[in-house]
Amino acid sequence: MNQAKSNSLDVIFQVNELAWALYNSNPANEMKTMASKDDVTLLVGNLNKHGVRFILIGGFAMAFHGHVRATNDIDFWIENTPENMDKLRQALLDSGVAEAQIMRNTMQLVGGFTVFNLMETGFQIDLMHNLKAFKEIDFNQCYARVQMANYNGVDIPVLNAEDLLKEKREMREEYQVNF
Numbered sequence: 001m002n003q004a005k006s007n008s009l010d011v012i013f014q015v016n017e018l019a020w021a022l023y024n025s026n027p028a029n030e031m032k033t034m035a036s037k038d039d040v041t042l043l044v045g046n047l048n049k050h051g052v053r054f055i056l057i058g059g060f061a062m063a064f065h066g067h068v069r070a071t072n073d074i075d076f077w078i079e080n081t082p083e084n085m086d087k088l089r090q091a092l093l094d095s096g097v098a099e100a101q102i103m104r105n106t107m108q109l110v111g112g113f114t115v116f117n118l119m120e121t122g123f124q125i126d127l128m129h130n131l132k133a134f135k136e137i138d139f140n141q142c143y144a145r146v147q148m149a150n151y152n153g154v155d156i157p158v159l160n161a162e163d164l165l166k167e168k169r170e171m172r173e174e175y176q177v178n179f
Contacts, residue, residue, distance in 0.1 A: 009151050012063040012071070013037055019070035020122075032122025039119045040074060041152040046091040048155060053079035054088075055139075055146055056158045057131065057167065064149050065161045073124035077159070078109055079143070080129040080136045088127070092116065097125065133170035134163070 013036075020034040047054055056064070058075030078088055082105035092100035097116045107114075111128035118125050129136045146157040159167070 008063045011068045015070050035118045035121045035123035043095045045154045046094045050087040050091040052087045056156050061158050064158045073126045075126045079139050133167045
């Protein structure tokens with residue numbers, strides 16, 4: 001991975017730190033803490049340690065590809081097999097996500113609904129089996145095209161730029177229809 005892409009992952013934490021500070025400065029908001037780089041590194045490290053097949057998508061994937069924006073979550077596309085779900089559950093538990101105790105290997109992960117808090121922070125882990133442009137049947141094809149990031153010594157499979165753009169376009173079209 002080139003230095004620019006590594007720096008963009010660092011920049012997302014800086015942008016988030018500012019955004020969370022502004023959020024917390026508003027007395028109408030409930031105080032929240034942001035996940036640290038170490039929290040995210042621990043989570044992804046545990047996903048790798050347990051052999052979970054996943055792809056990083058969303059704001060962190062956008063940052064990897066050079067488009068940094070604030071985000072309050074980290075999004076993962078998870079391969080939907082019972083074995084992978086068992087591995088995911090254990091990786092989350094090892095990362096301090098107590099709510100993962102309820103997960104079953106047949107549980108359907110739905111983006112925006114299957115959300116866990118990371119390390120008792122306000123930072124969320126959003127897990128899904130289906131995206132807008134890609135369904136679980138497409139996982140292996142997209143996985144074959146991932147770009148690998150290495151952040152804090154941890155490898156992270158990232159949805160490639162072309163697939164991420166296709167996903168973002170599909171999401172935008174849905175939002176325009178709903179709006």
